[in-house]
Amino acid sequence: METILLKNIQNPNSADIAEYKKAGGYASVRKALGMEPQQVIDEVKKAGLRGRGGAGFPVAMKWTFASADPKFPKYLLCNADEGEPGTFKDRPILEKNPHLLIEGMIISGYALKAEYGYIYLRGEYPAAKHILNAAIRQAYGTNLLGENILGKGITFHLAVHQGAGAYICGEETALIESLEGDKGQPRIKPPFPVNVGVFSKPTVVNNVETLSNLPYIIEVGGETYAKIGTPDCPGPKIFCISGQVEKPGIYELPMGTKLRDIIYTHCGGIKGGKKLKAVIPGGISTPVLPPDKIDCPMDFVNMPKHGSMLGSGAVIVMDESVCLVKVCHRALKFFEHESCGKCTPCREGTGWLRAILGRIENGEGMEGDIDTMLAVSTNMLGKTFCPLGDGAASVVQNFIKHFRPEFEEHIRAKKCVVSG
Amino acid sequence: MFSSAAKQEIEDIRTKYPNARAALLPTIYVAQREFGWLSSEAFDAVADLLNVPKATVRGVATFYAMYKQKPMGRHLIQLCTNVSCMILGAERLVDFLKITYGVEPGGVSPDGRFSLVIMECIGACGTAPAMLVNDDFHENLTEKNLQEILEKYT
Numbered sequence: 293m294e295t296i297l298l299k300n301i302q303n304p305n306s307a308d309i310a311e312y313k314k315a316g317g318y319a320s321v322r323k324a325l326g327m328e329p330q331q332v333i334d335e336v337k338k339a340g341l342r343g344r345g346g347a348g349f350p351v352a353m354k355w356t357f358a359s360a361d362p363k364f365p366k367y368l369l370c371n372a373d374e375g376e377p378g379t380f381k382d383r384p385i386l387e388k389n390p391h392l393l394i395e396g397m398i399i400s401g402y403a404l405k406a407e408y409g410y411i412y413l414r415g416e417y418p419a420a421k422h423i424l425n426a427a428i429r430q431a432y433g434t435n436l437l438g439e440n441i442l443g444k445g446i447t448f449h450l451a452v453h454q455g456a457g458a459y460i461c462g463e464e465t466a467l468i469e470s471l472e473g474d475k476g477q478p479r480i481k482p483p484f485p486v487n488v489g490v491f492s493k494p495t496v497v498n499n500v501e502t503l504s505n506l507p508y509i510i511e512v513g514g515e516t517y518a519k520i521g522t523p524d525c526p527g528p529k530i531f532c533i534s535g536q537v538e539k540p541g542i543y544e545l546p547m548g549t550k551l552r553d554i555i556y557t558h559c560g561g562i563k564g565g566k567k568l569k570a571v572i573p574g575g576i577s578t579p580v581l582p583p584d585k586i587d588c589p590m591d592f593v594n595m596p597k598h599g600s601m602l603g604s605g606a607v608i609v610m611d612e613s614v615c616l617v618k619v620c621h622r623a624l625k626f627f628e629h630e631s632c633g634k635c636t637p638c639r640e641g642t643g644w645l646r647a648i649l650g651r652i653e654n655g656e657g658m659e660g661d662i663d664t665m666l667a668v669s670t671n672m673l674g675k676t677f678c679p680l681g682d683g684a685a686s687v688v689q690n691f692i693k694h695f696r697p698e699f700e701e702h703i704r705a706k707k708c709v710v711s712g
Numbered sequence: 713m714f715s716s717a718a719k720q721e722i723e724d725i726r727t728k729y730p731n732a733r734a735a736l737l738p739t740i741y742v743a744q745r746e747f748g749w750l751s752s753e754a755f756d757a758v759a760d761l762l763n764v765p766k767a768t769v770r771g772v773a774t775f776y777a778m779y780k781q782k783p784m785g786r787h788l789i790q791l792c793t794n795v796s797c798m799i800l801g802a803e804r805l806v807d808f809l810k811i812t813y814g815v816e817p818g819g820v821s822p823d824g825r826f827s828l829v830i831m832e833c834i835g836a837c838g839t840a841p842a843m844l845v846n847d848d849f850h851e852n853l854t855e856k857n858l859q860e861i862l863e864k865y866t
């Protein structure tokens with residue numbers, strides 16, 4: 293497949309505006325500014341574009357809500373918080389193809405009649421900050437940002453806002469709190485950000501990869517774009533594969549590519565010819581899958597039917613030498629650390645689950661620990677303020693569901709039965 | 713007190729936002745850089761400059777892992793131990809840092825050269841294990857290349 297999102301990233305100067313324009317960049321902005329804002333939204337609707345941040349929400353629908361709100365100014369926020377463990381798909385766009393994102397933001401800003409945009413960039417990406425700031429300066433210098441863009445009377449200002457190491461700020465309402473200068477704790481919905489978002493104004497939050505699809509959609513039109521991928525989930529998807537495969541890395545493939553093909557065809561199979569034990573298909577918060585469940589098409593609609601989720605498309609592959617109690621414990625350490633503390637089931641539940649997993653890992657597990665974990669996680673599911681708590685609970689439930697004997701063995705033997 | 717260059721930088725940051733409060737996170741970053749860490753004096757300086765209560769500044773700053781509340785070593789090692797890095801040996805690297813440089817997670821080496829912070833995924837999982845030293849990524853780490861890399865940070 294011809295790459296769309298990762299186009300030209302092999303070029304060492306790909307982040308420079310001259311190189312980007314040489315490869316046809318910013319032609320879509322000119323084209324979009326010649327259309328009506330509503331026509332741009334219509335193309336995105338025809339394209340069937342879904343958000344790539346994890347939830348897969350239809351982009352045109354979100355935009356229509358924000359566009360219909362009579363309050364001004366409107367804001368467009370790019371979610372570049374990329375914190376879901378296993379995920380490294382936005383980083384190549386941010387570092388190597390920043391103008392693709394900026395072009396996508398100008399197009400969506402125009403469609404939404406938004407005058408201000410911010411890129412909420414995670415603090416852990418210092419290089420990307422400098423690259424984005426340089427790219428933004430270049431775009432201002434060539435009248436692609438600022439006032440009267442390309443002489444069309446359109447205003448769009450763009451700036452980078454740097455996060456400071458809090459995973460929860462990837463959740464869109466926590467992101468908004470953080471942008472306003474507060475702790476990143478999620479807000480209750482409704483009202484939704486499309487009506488009452490940052491600075492109490494209509495706000496659209498979209499992921500880096502989502503926004504980076506727009507130049508191509510405008511270039512070829514929504515209908516042509518929709519021929520890529522699956523009918524329910526069109527378009528290209530960046531998958532990022534880590535763990536024990538021969539060729540880990542980033543792969544831009546059509547939405548709906550089978551998990552098995554990603555692992556065995558594109559990534560060259562399990563490292564050293566070992567046996568596959570488990571796969572986390574969409575970032576640490578998505579349900580783990582055993583080897584006999586990897587014939588699933590990787591998209592937002594099919595993955596839930598196969599017992600997991602597409603999430604961020606972050607595939608973590610584990611071979612037979614990996615102790616899954618240890619993996620589950622590490623995952624829960626993460627959730628406990630990143631729980632924002634706002635609601636009790638998540639704040640307490642993540643701590644208890646981590647503690648029980650810790651003692652099992654240390655060979656101090658007790659009979660009944662597995663049932664206790666199931667009870668604790670059941671008491672969290674559906675009872676937390678935001679999806680972080682649900683994610684933590686379902687991680688534990690799915691590890692137990694698919695790999696219960698390994699947990700039982702670990703408790704009985706009072707040590708790791710995998711790595712000794 | 714902020715230097716006049718830092719004050720100018722914060723002025724520039726403020727123009728990117730509709731109100732001063734929204735400039736709080738980037739201003740705390742500037743304070744951290746200027747003062748080395750977020751001492752009580754640094755909190756005062758931020759509170760004064762943005763006209764935000766000191767308790768608010770402290771409350772916000774303590775929420776975020778990358779704001780440092782104690783003095784740091786000359787170089788900051790941010791080593792990821794999340795799952796993709798862990799299954800490829802990140803924990804051995806933590807032990808190695810302890811043995812070789814005497815630095816523990818959350819601590820500073822006795823010679824003040826390195827601080828070590830354990831990270832929750834830094835977006836380099838495909839080239840795991842990975843770390844940031846100050847602002848630079850280092851990936852595909854082994855005990856051997858880890859030492860080679862760190863010897864460049866004196």
Ligand SMILES: Cc1cc2nc3c(=O)[nH]c(=O)nc-3n(C[C@H](O)[C@H](O)[C@H](O)COP(=O)(O)O)c2cc1C
Pocket residue numbers: 342343344345346347348349371372373374375376459460461462463464465497498499500502503678679680
């Ligand atoms: C705990 C949590 C963390 C999240 N982290 C991210 C993230 O790092 N990046 C991202 O784009 N979306 C993240 N999301 C999803 C956002 O809330 C939001 O759905 C997304 O930014 C919308 O953009 P999209 O429609 O383009 O996907 C997270 C959600 C939750 C609940």
Ligand code: SF4
Pocket residue numbers: 460477478630631632633634635636638639676677678679680681682
């Ligand atoms: S579920 Fe967890 S992260 Fe989400 S609001 Fe509650 S405490 Fe915070």
Ligand code: FES
Pocket residue numbers: 377378379792793794795796797798832833834835836837840841842
């Ligand atoms: S898990 Fe270590 S960089 Fe992602």
